[in-house]
Amino acid sequence: MAVIISSIFEIVSNLKLNFEISKNTIIYTTLVGIGIVSVPLIFYCLLKTSVLVMIINKGHTFWKIYGSALIGAFATLFGIRMTIKHENKIRREEYIEKIKSILEKHIYHRGSSLREIEYVAEDIIQDVMQADENMVIDLLEREGNLYEHTLVVTKLCIIVAKKMKLTAEQIYRLALGALLHDLGLRYITVPYINCDINELSEAEAFEYRKHPILAYSVLEEEKWMDPFVKKMVLVHHERRDGSGFPLKQKTRDTECGILQACDAFDCFISGMECRRMSIQQALEYLVEGTDIFYDRRIVRVIERLVARYPVGTRVRFNTGESGIVLKQTENSIRPVIGILDEENRLTEKIYQLNKNKNVSILQVEN
Numbered sequence: 001m002a003v004i005i006s007s008i009f010e011i012v013s014n015l016k017l018n019f020e021i022s023k024n025t026i027i028y029t030t031l032v033g034i035g036i037v038s039v040p041l042i043f044y045c046l047l048k049t050s051v052l053v054m055i056i057n058k059g060h061t062f063w064k065i066y067g068s069a070l071i072g073a074f075a076t077l078f079g080i081r082m083t084i085k086h087e088n089k090i091r092r093e094e095y096i097e098k099i100k101s102i103l104e105k106h107i108y109h110r111g112s113s114l115r116e117i118e119y120v121a122e123d124i125i126q127d128v129m130q131a132d133e134n135m136v137i138d139l140l141e142r143e144g145n146l147y148e149h150t151l152v153v154t155k156l157c158i159i160v161a162k163k164m165k166l167t168a169e170q171i172y173r174l175a176l177g178a179l180l181h182d183l184g185l186r187y188i189t190v191p192y193i194n195c196d197i198n199e200l201s202e203a204e205a206f207e208y209r210k211h212p213i214l215a216y217s218v219l220e221e222e223k224w225m226d227p228f229v230k231k232m233v234l235v236h237h238e239r240r241d242g243s244g245f246p247l248k249q250k251t252r253d254t255e256c257g258i259l260q261a262c263d264a265f266d267c268f269i270s271g272m273e274c275r276r277m278s279i280q281q282a283l284e285y286l287v288e289g290t291d292i293f294y295d296r297r298i299v300r301v302i303e304r305l306v307a308r309y310p311v312g313t314r315v316r317f318n319t320g321e322s323g324i325v326l327k328q329t330e331n332s333i334r335p336v337i338g339i340l341d342e343e344n345r346l347t348e349k350i351y352q353l354n355k356n357k358n359v360s361i362l363q364v365e366n
Contacts, residue, residue: 092151095124099179100147106218107186114180114222121154121175128158136307136328141278144193144271146185152270154178156262156302163301166254174255176225177232181259182272183218184211184233194271208273209245212237232256236263239293257295261286264294265302280308280364308333314340314365317351322365329354333361 102116137159139152157178161171185192188211190204197208216234219225235251236259238244244260251257267273268282277285283303290299309315313325315337323337324346334353338346351359 091127092148095120095151096145096147099150103147103183103186113224114219115224117176117179121172121179124151124154125158125171125175128155128162131159134330136330136332137305138307138310138328139266139269139279140310141269141276144276146182146272149266149270149272150179150182152266153181153259153263156266156305157258159305160258160262160298160301161255163305164254164258164297170255173226173229174232174258176229177236177255177259178262180215180219180229181233181236181263182211182215184213184215187211187214187218192273194274194276196275197273209237213246228253228255232259236260239289240295241292243293254295254298257298261294261298261302264289265306278364279306279310283308304332306332307335309335309361309364311335315361316363316365318360318362323351326350 098120099117102114102120106112106114137156139156142148154175157174158171161174166174188207190200190208192208197205200208212234216230219230219233222230231253232255235244235247235249235256238247238249238251238256238260240250240252240257242248242250251260265282265286268277268285269279270276283306286294286299286302290296307325307328309325311325311327314322315325316322321339322344323339325335326338327336329335329352331354337351337353339349339351341347353359353361
């Protein structure tokens with residue numbers, strides 16, 4: 001530090017100016033120079049040691065959201081990888097258990113407040129805000145599970161909202177609505193995993209379609225909750241053309257539209273409340289429903305965010321070769337793929353489809 005001060009003093013002293021620079025001016029200039037150099041370095045050290053993350057964690061929801069966004073921006077500037085992978089198994093299981101514990105405690109101990117869910121919402125928001133802006137989401141087709149579905153929908157909603165530049169307050173309300181949107185399913189007895197609702201009996205279909213109303217009724221007791229969050233839960237199965245349920249409303253609120261599209265997409269790939277389908281089929285179904293069931297802007301964001309070919313997917317190219325998806329790029333339809341030989345062994349040959357425009361995927365192989 002003494003060397004820096006000495007160097008700056010010497011440079012300033014040697015300047016041939018038309019007026020005399022006082023000693024105080026030199027000291028002031030020196031301190032300003034030190035500040036310019038040291039503040040980013042201090043911020044860098046805090047970022048590297050995660051101290052800044054812990055400080056922000058203690059703050060109000062507003063600062064958690066915007067502080068996390070600030071961390072992400074500086075992490076990019078300094079080249080520090082702060083991405084929290086959405087498929088991190090340990091973190092995901094922790095969230096699923098928290099969601100399950102809070103919701104089941106409320107169901108089996110009536111009168112127990114759901115307010116704890118606020119903390120889960122804040123933590124998930126923070127995770128998403130710290131993630132890579134250009135991240136492509138690697139979702140997998142899987143067996144339906146209510147609490148895993150709740151987590152996936154919540155994360156997807158927040159990411160879409162972030163891309164659409166919604167406010168911190170809108171993102172917070174959306175996270176709460178997504179975490180609670182299927183609460184009503186715990187109050188019905190009809191099957192809803194990997195089954196076609198249209199194949200249910202009239203009585204069963206009637207009971208199933210009541211689940212948004214049941215959840216809304218329960219949430220009416222939560223006086224702390226924003227009424228708009230309760231509305232999102234009530235209308236998460238409504239559609240733009242009025243063909244949804246339970247009220248056949250043509251909702252136009254952006255947050256409601258995000259929840260409707262994200263919930264539908266994850267239902268398609270997990271078999272929640274419908275027959276399970278592939279990622280490719282689910283994306284096509286969303287696109288076909290654009291401007292009919294779902295908001296065009298939201299569908300376009302989901303298309304760009306969700307990897308059409310998840311890691312591990314086997315594909316065939318226009319070159320006649322077969323390969324396996326190794327990792328995602330910033331382009332959701334052009335991943336990095338390792339080529340297989342005739343005995344289905346991975347070779348050293350790799351196609352980076354985001355850079356190689358002459359190679360394209362023709363089909364997904366089973």
